[in-house]
Amino acid sequence: MVEKSAPTAKQPPEHKVGVMYCTNHPDRETYLRCNKCGRPMCIDCLVLTDVGYRCHDCIREQQNKFFTAKLSNITAAVVTSMLEGIAITSVGIVLMAVISLWGLLLAPALGGLAAAWSWRAAGRQQARHLKRYTTAALLAGSIVLWGTLAIAGMTALLTLLFLVIATVTFYNRMP
Numbered sequence: 556m557v558e559k560s561a562p563t564a565k566q567p568p569e570h571k572v573g574v575m576y577c578t579n580h581p582d583r584e585t586y587l588r589c590n591k592c593g594r595p596m597c598i599d600c601l602v603l604t605d606v607g608y609r610c611h612d613c614i615r616e617q618q619n620k621f622f623t624a625k626l627s628n629i630t631a632a633v634v635t636s637m638l639e640g641i642a643i644t645s646v647g648i649v650l651m652a653v654i655s656l657w658g659l660l661l662a663p664a665l666g667g668l669a670a671a672w673s674w675r676a677a678g679r680q681q682a683r684h685l686k687r688y689t690t691a692a693l694l695a696g697s698i699v700l701w702g703t704l705a706i707a708g709m710t711a712l713l714t715l716l717f718l719v720i721a722t723v724t725f726y727n728r729m730p
């Protein structure tokens with residue numbers, strides 16, 4: 556076993572010279588550090604981000620700066636997305652009826668446009684899971700209209716394909 560020296564006031568107990576120990580788990584050796592605050596951390600205490608290993612404290616701090624949307628921004632974006640879902644479905648039904656398969660080519664454009672409007676409705680303020688909430692709202696609007704018309708026998712499966720393409724584009728474009 557490793558020799559233990561008395562822990563100092565601030566630092567975790569030093570076990571071996573030249574070896575780092577996790578800030579949260581003083582008994583775990585590590586060679587990793589959070590690349591923002593520089594504290595040594597074990598692999599369980601770090602998350603591999605786009606910019607390298609970060610500790611949970613630094614990630615939370617970063618996210619709080621990043622997520623600036625108020626509830627009103629999120630609500631506006633969600634409501635807008637739902638209306639867009641209804642609008643896209645309506646356009647899709649008409650397109651499928653008039654130009655059939657060719658109409659599918661317009662689905663990505665509509666999905667992209669809807670994402671831009673939803674983002675504007677959010678006041679261009681990011682929120683945790685905004686992408687998921689707005690996509691779910693878009694899908695909800697689409698499915699309600701499509702489902703209602705499908706039950707009435709007024710829409711084709713092709714329209715559903717149109718909606719899938721538009722929704723996937725929306726999800727990819729939404730910031």
Ligand SMILES: [Zn+2]
Nearest residue numbers: 589592610613
């Ligand atoms: Zn950190």
Ligand SMILES: [Zn+2]
Nearest residue numbers: 577580597600
């Ligand atoms: Zn740890």
